[in-house]
Amino acid sequence: MLIDEALSVRKAQRFLMKSQYWPREEIDRHQNRKLRLLVRNAYDNVPYYHEALRKLNLRPEDIRTKSDIIKLPILRKSDLRGNLDRMLASNLKALAMPSQTGGSTGEPLKFYTQKETWKWTTAARYRAWSWCGYEPGDRMVELWGTPFEIKELERFSAKLRNTLLRKMTLNCFTMSDESMAEYARQMQAFKPKVLRGFTSAVYLFAKYVSEHRIKGIQPKSVITTAENLYDFQRKKIEETFGCPVYDGYGSRETSLSAQQCEAKDGYHISEENSIVEFLKDGEPVSPGESGDIVITDLHNQVMPWIRYSIEDVGRPAGEKCSCGRTLSMIKSIEGRIHDIIVTPDGRRVPGEFFPHLFKDVTGIKEYQIYQGSKDGLSVFIVRDSAFSEKEASYLLRHMREYLGSQIAIEMKYVDEIAKSPSGKRRFTISAVSPDN
Ligand SMILES: [Zn+2]
Incomplete structure (x- = not known):
């Protein structure tokens, strides 16, 4: 197959x-x-x-x-x-x-x-990757959101697919110093030709590699996607890995x-x-x-x-x-507006974490995450009748898993979520700098 x-x-x-x-x-x-x-x-x-x-x-x-x-x-x-x-x-x-x-x-x-x-989507993606020098069979590391709950069979088939495609997927929702150190070791050994991932995750990783003066990770190109790429991020990533960044949408x-x-x-x-x-x-x-x-x-x-x-x-x-x-x-x-969530125990979770988590949950019409301080965040939810305790505990369980136990998480049920002055809805907003 x-x-x-x-x-x-x-x-x-x-x-x-x-x-x-x-x-x-x-x-x-x-x-x-x-x-x-x-x-x-x-x-x-x-x-x-x-x-x-x-x-x-x-x-x-x-x-x-x-x-x-x-x-x-x-x-x-x-x-x-x-x-x-x-x-x-x-x-x-x-x-x-x-x-x-x-x-x-x-x-x-x-x-x-x-x-x-x-x-056709996959073929177009491969073609776009070819513009940055990737050819089928080349090694690629993806800093990507992995599914929250997967069955053993799916796990097996994903592993098999990755082996055949010479691809390594590292979970970008766990970007603590410890996990990034481990990712760096894995990449030094795997030697990817292309590094691809959610923009903020690739940026966080580049910052970590540069600050810790880690050598031996030299992809030929980096592909960022799913989130806005800012100039300072491009600069940091290109300087760190010594190769061009190609942004995708x-x-x-x-x-x-x-x-x-x-x-x-x-x-x-x-x-x-x-x-x-x-x-x-x-x-x-x-x-x-x-x-x-x-x-x-x-x-x-x-x-x-x-x-x-x-x-x-x-x-x-x-x-x-x-x-x-x-x-x-x-x-x-000019879309894709996400902020990074920072936790008291030093985790930095890309904003893409939340759409990835919420997509599996029924009964949610809209939501927005707001982190006002390092110690706590609010989850605003506009729910409908299909939303129950079961969905709430599913969300909470997985947020705890990735955000840790030290951050307060407050679920707030509201009737609507305000748009930003530009009319664009931002769904992950953090008032905390990821450099903290
Ligand atoms: Zn062109």
Whole structure:
């Protein structure tokens, strides 16, 4: 099974290695064709879309090219809630794979995907890694959030997959001095060509390595993702490991991925997999202006994502990239706002910890973590009727596991969570400097 999967991903990757240099018209043609198929199936077999298009007096024939996409309604996270069954294509139920995400705005989200989507997403990720010199079979270390509760069989298959892919995964939610010392030893022995991870975790690790003058960790490149990369973080990581940092952006729910190439002038979008729009008040913005990122996933027919507002803000780039690839670019991304949580016993937990934990919990509409002092943090939760003691104790148990026993954790149930003045919801806020 693993071999079959690997072969299908390789094949898709070979396709993508060519299509990244296609003339613009050819990418457009590819997207238009995929869009027509997507809309046709959504109209014929997905109750939610059938109704939504009929309400607007639209037929699948009305969507011929990307320029027609603006006729279709925006899909918001709130539309998905309670509508999950109606989002599923009746003709493809057998292919549906349940999945979930913490969501980049802190609302856990359940959805369906299919193998086809996974294949193209994985292939696009491999292609993006190839821009930083990674080739299949190269050693990679990932500083990543590992699942909170996994079965023995899953544990075994993850280990097998890692061995085959020559990958080592280190849990980035345990970034104490002791665990980082151990991670450093493991990396010295494993000698990864590429180090990849949640941005704040890679940064914390680079700081540790530099402060303790640890030698022998020399990747050829570092890939950061899932959280904003600030200039001071890039500088620290590049100085410490003596190699370039490539920043990536993607979403768990759709097959969008975008990453910097060697030119570092923006993030090339995996346009073979998705159509990306940048909107302000419903209208496309001009290059360089910031707009809401709206994604149409061209590969998920099981549960179509058409004009999905991911609630991140970004700026489209206008000019072509000097690397010669024709894929459009995101100039900058202004989403993903997380802070690091610092505990009295010296742990530093990346903000990504919380969406990772909350995604497995039912009955939560929104949440926000606020750390006012080193000794305590508040967990604000907007719950619905599905939330019970069981969910509360699950959250508390895993927070204790990673945050330790010395920090006070207070759960507060509220009716709503205020947005920041910019309108962007921040879901992990710490008033404590991680340098403390
Ligand atoms: Zn480029």
